[in-house]
Amino acid sequence: MKHKVLGAVLLSCAHLAWPATYVDVPGGTFPSALGNDASAGQAAVQPYRMRATPVTRSEFGAFVASHPQWQRKNAPRVFVDSDYLADQTLGDDRPGSRGDQPVTHVSWFAAEAFCEAEAGRLPTWLEWEFAAAADATRPDARGDAAWRAQILGWYSRPASQALPAVGARANYYGISDLHGVVWEWVDDFNALLVNADSRSAGDPDKLKFCGAGAIDLQQRDNYAILMRVALLSSLKGTDSTSSLGFRCVRPTTIGTTP
Amino acid sequence: MTHLSRRGLLLAAGASILAANTLAIADERAPAAKVTPLPAKSIYQFPVSLTDQSGKTFQLAERRGAPMIVSMFYTSCQYVCPMLIESIQATEQKLSPTERARLKVTLVSFDPEHDTVQVLRKTADSRSFDSARWALARTDATSVRKLAALLGIQYRAIGNGDFNHSTALILLDADGQIVGKTSELGSADAEFVKALRRTLSSS
Numbered sequence: 001m002k003h004k005v006l007g008a009v010l011l012s013c014a015h016l017a018w019p020a021t022y023v024d025v026p027g028g029t030f031p032s033a034l035g036n037d038a039s040a041g042q043a044a045v046q047p048y049r050m051r052a053t054p055v056t057r058s059e060f061g062a063f064v065a066s067h068p069q070w071q072r073k074n075a076p077r078v079f080v081d082s083d084y085l086a087d088q089t090l091g092d093d094r095p096g097s098r099g100d101q102p103v104t105h106v107s108w109f110a111a112e113a114f115c116e117a118e119a120g121r122l123p124t125w126l127e128w129e130f131a132a133a134a135d136a137t138r139p140d141a142r143g144d145a146a147w148r149a150q151i152l153g154w155y156s157r158p159a160s161q162a163l164p165a166v167g168a169r170a171n172y173y174g175i176s177d178l179h180g181v182v183w184e185w186v187d188d189f190n191a192l193l194v195n196a197d198s199r200s201a202g203d204p205d206k207l208k209f210c211g212a213g214a215i216d217l218q219q220r221d222n223y224a225i226l227m228r229v230a231l232l233s234s235l236k237g238t239d240s241t242s243s244l245g246f247r248c249v250r251p252t253t254i255g256t257t258p
Numbered sequence: 259m260t261h262l263s264r265r266g267l268l269l270a271a272g273a274s275i276l277a278a279n280t281l282a283i284a285d286e287r288a289p290a291a292k293v294t295p296l297p298a299k300s301i302y303q304f305p306v307s308l309t310d311q312s313g314k315t316f317q318l319a320e321r322r323g324a325p326m327i328v329s330m331f332y333t334s335c336q337y338v339c340p341m342l343i344e345s346i347q348a349t350e351q352k353l354s355p356t357e358r359a360r361l362k363v364t365l366v367s368f369d370p371e372h373d374t375v376q377v378l379r380k381t382a383d384s385r386s387f388d389s390a391r392w393a394l395a396r397t398d399a400t401s402v403r404k405l406a407a408l409l410g411i412q413y414r415a416i417g418n419g420d421f422n423h424s425t426a427l428i429l430l431d432a433d434g435q436i437v438g439k440t441s442e443l444g445s446a447d448a449e450f451v452k453a454l455r456r457t458l459s460s461s
Contacts, residue, residue, distance in 0.1 A: 193414055
């Protein structure tokens with residue numbers, strides 16, 4: 001087996017109109033790209049389970065069918081912008097359809113609602129970053145310049161090109177598509193208070209932040225991760241774009257009795 | 259130009275999607291009627307239960323009917339948060355007593371773990387504000403994240419009981435639509451006061 005899958009579980013809950021595969025991620029302490037915290041750049045992540053693939057168009061189609069308040073014509077504009085589910089034919093499962101592509105054009109509020117319907121939530125940034133540090137064989141491949149270059153290469157794919165089907169490129173944990181397909185919402189996207197301009201020390205902007213000020217980004221050679229932080233920190237909860245999707249996480253089952 | 263808009267411009271450079279949303283805020287007013295559905299952009303569509311400094315629990319949507327200044331804070335904050343309260347008080351002082359009597363103020367804590375009702379009450383008792391119109395409130399952690407997203411406020415726990423957070427006073431009209439915003443601290447923002455007056459006279 002090419003990669004080590006830590007307890008993949010296929011869950012097909014009776015109350016769900018779609019099945020979802022979650023895999024265990026052990027968590028631990030790792031150097032995050034987000035610095036300036038009390039923990040001096042070392043972030044602790046509790047064990048969790050993460051969706052093996054991003055949410056697809058067909059899965060989101062099943063969700064809006066059972067949750068009509070999240071259909072494009074019904075969702076209030078305080079939760080979604082005018083691009084919400086634009087250019088989508090959801091729920092089309094026919095062979096050759098786009099149902100296996102990651103859903104995009106989804107606001108943070110809609111993504112949270114989907115995850116809650118799936119008995120989960122969006123991952124925190126640290127949970128996402130922890131899982132995304134892995135390549136196919138190593139839990140943390142970020143020190144490998146060739147791996148970083150490969151990720152950056154994926155981002156150079158033209159935005160006009162159709163998105164690939166989910167499920168390729170499984171990493172060490174058995175999680176696919178963390179890089180190279182879409183950007184992904186995180187639960188605490190509005191916690192990424194990145195200093196817009198690191199030269200602004202001493203300017204009145206500091207009053208905007210209570211406490212220790214904005215995050216200092218670490219690992220400055222890890223451009224792909226820094227791009228992601230910059231993108232997420234610029235978003236509002238209602239935003240939806242053609243390259244922004246999501247996946248969900250659930251609490252771990254490790255060490256708990258079933 | 260306020261600090262907020264300067265920062266906003268910097269961020270917008272990276273995401274042009276922001277502009278269209280901001281401009282559309284005031285455009286969608288529901289027709290006036292006795293019991294109308296909430297406007298599409300009303301944050302009162304977010305079902306959230308808050309508990310204030312007196313232990314009273316209420317739905318945010320129950321604030322419908324009068325303009326409200328809303329912001330987020332945490333009680334153990336030493337620096338910006340006292341200034342936040344002083345800024346709202348300075349803003350209120352620019353209003354006539356009649357105008358002031360119709361304005362509600364709700365400050366929601368980022369830190370529900372530490373900001374219990376007792377802590378909120380202690381903070382309220384130490385500040386001289388009108389507790390009939392002002393609420394220091396708490397809710398669950400998931401709702402804090404969603405409310406902050408609705409209000410466009412960023413915050414981050416930094417591990418030692420402190421939070422980094424952006425600071426903004428947000429003005430909601432009687433239907434819960436955002437009609438004003440300022441991040442000016444320490445004194446009343448003249449533009450914000452103008453928006454406040456306009457909203458009070460039209461609702």
